Amino acid sequence: MNQNHELPKTYSPGEFEDRIYKNWCDKNYFTPTIDKSKPHYSIVIPPPNITGQLHMGHALDNTLQDILIRYKRMSGFCTLWLPGTDHASIATEAKIVAAMREEGLTKEEIGREKFLERAWDWKEKYGGRIVSQLKKLGSSCDWSRERFTLDEGCSRAVKDVFIRLYEKGLIYRGERIINWCPHCLTSISDAEVEYEDQAGFFWHIKYPFTDGSGYLEFATTRPETMLGDTAVAVNPNDERYKDIVGKTLRIPLVGREIPVIADEYVETDFGTGVVKITPAHDPNDFEVGRRHDLPIINVMTPDAKIVDDYPKYAGMDRYEARKAIVEDLREQGYLIKVENYTHNVGTCYRCSTTVEPRVSMQWFVKMKPLAEPAIKAVREGDIKFVPERFDKNYFHWMENIRDWCISRQLWWGHRIPAFYCDDCGEMVITKDESAVCPKCKKAMRQDPDTLDTWFSSALWPFSTLGWPDETEDLKYFYPTSTLVTGYDIITFWVSRMIFSGLEYMGEKPFDTVLIHGLVRDAQGRKMSKSLGNGIDPLEIIEKYGADALRYALATGNSPGNDMRFSDEKIEAARNFANKLWNASRFVRMNLTVDSIELPSPEKLGIEDKWILTRFNNTVSEVRAALDRFDIGVALSLLNDFTWDIFCDWYIELSKAKLNDRENPANKITQNVIGYVLIGTLKLLHPFIPFITEEIYLSLPHSDESIMISKYPEYDSAIDFSSEAVKLDKIIDVTKSIRARRSEMNVAPSRKAKLFIATKYNDIFNEESAVFFTRLASASEVIISENFDSDERISLDEAVQVITDTATVYIPLSDIIDFEKEKERLNGERKKLLGEIERLEKKLSNEGFVAKAPAAVIDGEKAKLAKYRENLAGVDAAIEKLH
């Protein structure tokens, strides 16, 4: 037994949370010792960006993970929660570029090496910020295994994968049209493009035929790209244009001659059925161009300005050029009309700049062969999404997958291990940093590009465990158990981890993907910087404590659904913690025993059997809920048990014995209340780890920390269901008495005698009488089968309280309004008759009796019997009023 201490009068989380966290770290509780005889449970953290600050999304994600991890750890699993951070190439690089701009510097001026030095400095300085914030939340990550997507091991894994895929023919380099961000100056993948509706115009333009036979009219939303037109296309089946296919047009302002071609891509019923083709600046046009072998004419610089080949517009950005070109077309009579037009425009997910499709040399991963096994794994249930519906999302994306553009024109990231010989054009893919041309024997030049950030995150579940080495960690903890993340990155990340795990490990990366929604503000809006409606989790922790924050995020929330975060919610959470704190203080100050042992059944009072039974049921229900990832349900079960069952009923019921040190049952009660409190703390620990630990250590305890104690299990030895029901009846009567008194405005201070007429003396007896004294304002409790001719009370002058097990008479004749009383009883009677009629009908329905399960029928019969008992009581009461 450990030394225990008093709890301070007020719940002040700020005073113990950091101290407790430090203690856990010092004792290395978060670091598992691999034990092959035990089952493992592992989670890899979705690595937050090093540029990030903890926001509500992180807080939710990590709270859920910590709940699962702590639950499993206490349930005897060898548990690893592996933390780490993501280098976030584009986001980090943008920050550093911005910081340099303040100093008047550019990337190019300082060069790659110096730039990377700055980036690493920046990582050292700020990369730890988010980690320390995760600690404030109570996250029980094994920090000794912390990883970074750009650390040596992860980099080795990335190179290895790149080379393997290349050798397998699944990585290729090619000139393709890709999404280019003119602001970030890099390509971005399809998944990184966000589409938004923008108001624009539809310009109707005509190009003249070179043979002088008139003009061809069409419409475009991007007139500036006409500089790069290399054809105009119509649908081959379009009767209107049959004769002009093969003719030649001259582009106004430019003068170049281009053909009219026929391609299925053109839809006859949209616009004029004619499309100008600009292979260099539109993905569809690019495809058309390939089919027809059209030249590709790039008209823009990387920052989306017109190139020098068009002197009149050279140097103008896309939008200036558009204006100028439209003006020129108008002047020269080529502009027919302008319509308003709203269309969807792709923008960069980082900076929201409109994406400019651009033809360039990039690296790609061939996705089809990788996607197939990944689809199969989910289809066959090897990997499960919770909730299940998200697999539709996943399948849709995987089945329509396109090749993945993985090269980025950035410096901060994993540099592509491709080397080129400037002399002979030879290319070598190698881990060797100083490759030599196999033909010319000269030093080669490494590809300047880096890889998409998601390329390294895709390997996260095994690169962090040591892959490509066969480490002990990898052998034991892979595949990981549960992946917890938001639905917004299923395609970005989850799907890529799945195909990566299957391809390189030959095994799925995790069993289950637990999906959660977004944390929105109180009005249901997405939290965003621009709206300024973000709530800072650290401020919440400061004000209410980490436990309250965790509670607020975990409660009333089901997998996959968005939730709202409001002051009300966090206050309710804090109030729960406060309630638990005070209940514990009460227990603590009544405890004189120095160890808690469960008394043998014959010593237990009815209330003890009741609370133990309810506790036991709660244990099974909470475990079942957690096992199916119903975290919100589990917590609400615990809330109800703690507050309603334990505090409002059991503590009140126990006070009689607890306050009476002379009572021989006093020590029994101490042990029961201590047992249930400690069990409840353990059940609650995964959700609210700090307060439960602080309280646990103040009580007689057997483990040095609650987090390494055993999570309660269902125990048949404390299942007294049949006897516990009796206390439910006592509660029914108590509530009815209170209701009647409250209805008649009788002050609780006014005590009255209670005459209980009942045939259930196993429920209503000397032992239970005390409960009515304490909880139902009874001055004295008299129990008898009936009081019909009892001189102690005249029944027609008493308030009557009727339940199915007892009728209680309260002599309060001076305040009874008999008319009102009659009205009430008649109302009651009508209600009961209605219920009885409904049930009788149901039970005489042949279909119901024949087809419903026996348990349901028995339940309905029991209800009917109860209502009949009640009705008999009400009828008798009405009788007495006459």
Added chain:
RNA sequence: GGAGGCAUAGCUCAGUUGGUUAGAGUACAUGCUUGACAUGCAUGGGGUCGAUGGUUCGAAUCCAUCUGUCUCCACCA
């Protein structure tokens, strides 16, 4: 254009293979310095479970259609 979520008390949300008199928190009303807690205790009012139809002995729950709302995917010049 394709797919999906949500619609239950004034508000925020639970409701687990169809069987409750439909629940909680909060707000509201009334009463209470009940020796753990007013961040509390007790009592109460408040819902034809979005609409219509269907399956069933039985539907908030399953199916179909519709309405409103949010999201994801694709992107037509």
